[in-house]
Amino acid sequence: MSQTLHKPLPARVWAFLAALLIAFGMVLAAASPASAHDELIGSDPAAGGTLDALPAQLTLTFSAEIADDEGASVVEVTDAAGTSLTGGTPTVRDNVLTQPLAGAASGAVKVLWKVVSSDGHPISGEYSFTVEGAPAPTETAAPTPTETTAPTPSAEPTPTVTSEPVSDEGSTTLPWIIAGLLALALIGAVVYLLVSRSRREKALANGSAAPAGGAPQPDSEPPADR
Numbered sequence: 001m002s003q004t005l006h007k008p009l010p011a012r013v014w015a016f017l018a019a020l021l022i023a024f025g026m027v028l029a030a031a032s033p034a035s036a037h038d039e040l041i042g043s044d045p046a047a048g049g050t051l052d053a054l055p056a057q058l059t060l061t062f063s064a065e066i067a068d069d070e071g072a073s074v075v076e077v078t079d080a081a082g083t084s085l086t087g088g089t090p091t092v093r094d095n096v097l098t099q100p101l102a103g104a105a106s107g108a109v110k111v112l113w114k115v116v117s118s119d120g121h122p123i124s125g126e127y128s129f130t131v132e133g134a135p136a137p138t139e140t141a142a143p144t145p146t147e148t149t150a151p152t153p154s155a156e157p158t159p160t161v162t163s164e165p166v167s168d169e170g171s172t173t174l175p176w177i178i179a180g181l182l183a184l185a186l187i188g189a190v191v192y193l194l195v196s197r198s199r200r201e202k203a204l205a206n207g208s209a210a211p212a213g214g215a216p217q218p219d220s221e222p223p224a225d226r
Helices: 011-035 169-208
Strands: 040-044 057-062 074-078 091-093 096-100 107-116 122-131
Touching (some): 057 074, 057 107
Antiparallel strands (some): 040 057, 074 107
16 A cells, blocks of 8 residues: 655745735734724715705714814815805714804805714715705886876766656546446346335235225126125
């Protein structure tokens, strides 16, 4: 049974591997502090945003708490002409920095900031946003007063004489008069008939009531002898 003999690596190879490990360690050592630095994770106004007017304050939010020592944080806010828009010193609470603003702006607004990270290293950055200024009011011409002519008095209308309608009272009462006359004539005829009948009945009653043995009437025959 044969055995394979392992030869030791040359010294040059070991030297190369050692140099590679040292370089890798140096890279890790340099990268670890840098990765520990805080970073800006938000802002109001936001980067690249567009506003109608400059807000009263600006806020920056970081990934961790930043130093709140006096002078540790610096914020510069300027308009397109380079005029400063800051209105006081910034304040820090935990990981939020607040910078008061003042004045008015129109156009691009630039923000430069510098703070001290939680690991003690200063960090800085910049961004910008836009303010759209309100359009200047256009002067409107005052309306020209128009002359109004006084109304001319209109002639009073001439009163028209209207003749009063002829009363038709006579024509309306004539039928009633005729009806009254006919009624009176009818009543008179009825009264006449009643009176005539009463007289005839009375005459008949008087004739039947005469005495049987009384004197004979002028035209009556004498009684016969017995």
